[in-house]
Amino acid sequence: MTNLLLEWVIKTIVILLILVTAVAYVTLMERKVMAWIQMRVGPNRVGLGKFRLWGLMQPLADGLKMIFKEDIIPLQANQWLYVLAPALSLIPALMTFIVIPYGSQITLFNHTIELHVTSMNVGLLYVLALTSVGVYGIVLAGWSSNNKYSLMGGLRSSAQMISYELALGLSIVSVLLYTGTLDLVEIVDAQRGFHGLAWNIFHYPLLILVFIIFYIASLAETNRTPFDLPEADSELVAGYHTEYSSMKFVMFQMAEYLNLITASSISTTLFFGGWNGPSVGRLPYLGPVYFTIKVFVLIFMAMWIRYTVPRFRYDQLMRFGWKFLLPASIVNIIISSTVILFMR
């Protein structure tokens, strides 16, 4: 039992360390991608001592700067809720990564290690539940700041998030019809074979539509453009994080990028075969490499969309979520179940 506990602790700490570094570098990636799409260069000066290092130390510099900024808590704000809200946003965002499989099995120091922290039989439902809890952080932030802009931004943002959570959940139901299990480890295991290319999206082509709905809903769920009206800089000041400064603001940003990484990871697990890829049976270390590449491509797509498309007005956004995505995902469930009923 202690062996198991030790294994869990080590895996969790490794995953969290990798995640925190990943979030920091996703912010740098965002700025670089934004820059190149806008035909400029982006941060390329922050290095180490005399070496430029192409700006790779930028996230470290930003992090240090944020720690030393003044931490202002407005007098009128509800003190406890104000401090609790960013934590309530960050903690569920961190917790989703223990059910995602990063690889099959590797042998290290004579131990066989499975590359997932835990194999829950309701893994997918757990991830959805945590996404729902993340909404609390936003609505509490908006309310406790005691600022009209924050409150409106928080309410709008949370209304947007819950509306798109429906489309998200129902498109996951469509995938479940094919996979027959909620366990993410089993979902990825079922996508082995055919030289590592038996991904769900090739095996069941109808899932392409479901993937599009899922991806759009997850962009709206993580408040990314074109759905980022509640937190865009020129609308409603900065929405629910207007009154936050220094590390609490950093926690909100971290939670947002973690949500983006989570959404991309779940997309690759459900649709693109997770850690599967050519010759991953012979070289199990390739598992995490393929997984990282796929998640990276999806994150890049999200950023690409962000810097290409103008943002939706709020009523357009809600109308799209309720009148188009929700019926579309319901219709997808009906079509998928009919296909499974009659064929095979």
Next chain:
Amino acid sequence: MVNYVPVLLILIIAIGMAAVIIILSRFAKKRRPTHEKLMPYECGVEPVGTARERQSVKFYLVAMAFLLFDIEAVFLVPWAVVFRGVVQSQVYRHLKFVFYGEMMVFMVVLFVGLVYVWRKGILEWNR
């Protein structure tokens, strides 16, 4: 059941991380609170009125609608997980269509609910 212990583990570690971040920022900053910095932000002017006024009822209606369709999703998930197994098994061959049809009836009833909400205009204006 023992598979769920890592959830507790990562909850504790994540709470610890959040606490460390908050405490770090409390002690590593300059404390120079001025009146302007502590006031709620309203584009540089004195705030007019309190932020605790009534908000629109549209948000409440959207939350209610979300609740209803989320309950539908809760019923759909277990059905979807066992659907393929039942439909492709030999044991329940004669119940295939019943299994499928029952859930379709359920979904049609909720779809009618969506149409009702749509026609009543809850998904309109600021939406």
